[in-house]
Amino acid sequence: MTENKLPNLKGQDEETKFQSDSLLKLTLRNILRQRSSLIGGTILLFLLLVAIFAPSIAPFEPNFVLIGHEDVKRRSDPCIHLLGCPEEQPQHILGTDGNVRDVFSRVVFGTRVSLFVGFTTVGFAIIIGTLLGALGGFLGGWVDNLIMRTMDVLLAFPSLLLAIAIVSVLGHGLQNALLAIAIVSIPIYARVVRGSVLSVKEQEYVSASRALGGGSMHILFRRILPNAIPPLIVQGTLGIGTAILDAAALSFLGLGAQPPTAEWGTMLGTERNQIFTAPHLVLYPGIAIMITVLAFNLLGDGLRDAIDPRLKK
């Protein structure tokens, strides 16, 4: 009998593997078919490459002060030799800032900070949110009530304002800004995970797993939570865009990354009074923020359409 069973089980395994392979392939194909995810993904890939190879791309270190190194003025306009800028003038394709640093190098290195901010805050929020949402959905009762009402309260604050209030308590700085943004993002992920847990908790395969003697943790982590991964990926991708935007806003207000960090929001904030005299100092960091956030938003939209067939129209 055992001999009979084994090949069957093996066969089933192969079938499941085949199915999950094709499901993955199907999803990937769906993702690639979405114009928005394709554009968003391409921009993101480009940004990742810029972040990784920043030292090779940027002509200078982000905080390198050019005084004494070459004859260039403070806040000088962009100078590109190919576009007719005189050869004797040193080339700075996005100009120089108030501390005579190369803006292009700072924008390039800023990619690292922004991507780091996006991934870490959302990563942190997803971990805590998943734990809270899973606990609430799985245990139900007063635990669920307590967790979800707390999340409701956090959602009752406009997110950027709550982040501002948290930073004003914790103190200014990039680390505290990251923590604040992560805290205000937790409720979204807790809700997504709780929803997924509730939707599959009573399904037969979960009961089957329980009947087979699976422990609570095994059922939660192996049988229930994998269902929450697709919506989490979608929400997380969209959340990274918001996190980058909020972190830049905090830095712009002087609450997040502090000078001389090459962070786009900080760059905008420190030079904002120069908008009428040296607009390039405001223009380029802003465009960089916009492109990065747009990439995550497009990718998130595309992923949602590809992963969630209910929304595909």
Place this chain on the structure above:
Amino acid sequence: MTQYAIRRILYSIPVIFGILLVTFVMARSIPGDPCTAMLGEKASPEACERFTQQYGLDKPIPVQFAAYMKNIAQGDFGDSIRFSRPVSTILLERLPTTIELGLFALFFAVLVGIPAGVISAVRRNSAIDVGVMIAANTGISMPVYWLGLVLAYVFALLLKDTPFWLPPSGRLSAGVSAIPFYEVFQWEVIEGTTRYTFMEFFANMYIFNSVITRDWEVLSDVIKHIILPAVALSTIPLAIIARMTRSSMLEVLRQDYIRTARAKGLFERFVILKHALRNALLPVITIIGLQVGTLFAGAVLTETIFGFAGIGRMLFEAITARDFPIVQGFTIVIAVGYVSVNLLVDLTYVFIDPRIRLE
């Protein structure tokens, strides 16, 4: 229906309680002595003792929380460190500016967002649709403060000496002043009374004030000043409203009753505006309610850039100066305001959507 309304109102009570609890915990988490944190570094020991007694800081935490709730229920948010004046007074002075700016921005967002969404849905996949959606996606991804600065650069500097010139900061031009309506109407109002505060609140909304006093010169000046900050502030709500209207319209346009309306031979415009749009607007209204939060948060940034003396800029200045009573008071008012607006939106639903009334 009444039952639904009561349930919905009761549901917001624990949320408001939670908001107070969160701000209370935050106020207690400020590093260092609460007295110097609230009264400033230079507070004398006597002042600190008075403060400790006033807020019951020597008492157990639950008693402190109860006292804190009582104070807030009476509208007492403490005194600002920087101005040595009650936070509530400062709030009432600053709020009209933010409300005016927020309403103007919301008005603009709705006025442009809904038609853009409708046209996009009706002309699905056309060049207009693609254009509107690209614009909406870009709008959502744009930092509000950056757009504000760029708009100021374009309209105040590049378009100088053209009819399109717009002022880059402030609420009124130098030399122009909005005379409060109660002075124009020669109403007797005694300073310091509740009636005065009330009148002053509305007089500080310059658009409202200049319309009822028929001071068109001031009105045009106010509007010129408010356009740039309002447009910057409205970008994100506008983009979200346009996207939501589009998807909601697409959903409704597939319904059988639309086919029936068309089959009856109604004009297409009538079908779109009367049959489709009215039904598609429901989810859009919820989204508009949620945008109030975005507007408040955005006000901190736009008011700072455009030199608007509203609560947003005040909040920013208070954070920089570590004037915590203001941060706390303003945060509570904004959060409670946000919850109330969403409560109102939900209650409006009951009147708009008969399906909810029947439930």
